[in-house]
Amino acid sequence: MGLEQTLPTLLVPEYRKHAAETEKTCAFVTHDLDSLNKDIPVKESKCKAASPSSTAKRVSIRVLGKTAKRGDLHAIAIVSSSLEDPDMVVRSSATSVLGRVAFPGDPHAVSAVIARTQDFDADVQIAALEALARLVDSDDERAVAAACSCLEHKIPDVRRAAVEALIQVASICPHCVVMEVSKKLTHRDEDVRTAALQAVSEIVMNTNASA
DSSP: OOHHHHSOGGGHHHHHHHTTOHHHHHHHHHHHHHHHHHHOOOOOOTTSOOOHHHHHHHHHHHHHHHHOOTTOHHHHHHHHTTTTOSSHHHHHHHHHHHHHHSOTTOHHHHHHHHHHTTOSSHHHHHHHHHHHHHHOOSOOHHHHHHHHHHTTOSSHHHHHHHHHHHHHHHTTOHHHHHHHHGGGGGOSSHHHHHHHHHHHHHHHHHHHHHO
8 A cells, every 4th residue: 555545635746746746745744743742732531542633743754754864853862752642653753753853962862762661652662772773872871771661561572672782882881781781680480590691692792792
């Protein structure tokens, strides 16, 4: 199914008009999402189909993620305003897009993504950990602590995402990451110990390979 078939009916004419020009398309979807954030309250329900307004947000953020350039301040502002949206799909998508459009090291983006690692939805947490891996470009103790806390998550995919994030952060400061992750090696939960061991093993292997 093409993108046009996924767009809300009201968005199709504008999509057709601007599809040939990336910047104009980006301006359209961000303006549409900005209006939705200001004017339409969305109630979350994981058991029901998404509301029309929520669906429009999802599509707008998806298109924005494909059209916005890294460092686009307006795009960053739009997705940042959706990070606490009631719809977990919107939160997850916004988090992922933020990780792609913000510059690595952007302190506001890094802080926002770290906050989403504590989201109550696992998909949002995974998106946050993946975004964190893209955005951290220095020894950031908060990022390491956030990823380490996710090693204790009950869902395996979240633990794996935490391992991957820690491996990426360790490419900048392997010693500080290993020191923090090693504290989990004596955790009472075997799954947590296994995730920690995996992270440490891969970090050490990567460090030795680049030496």
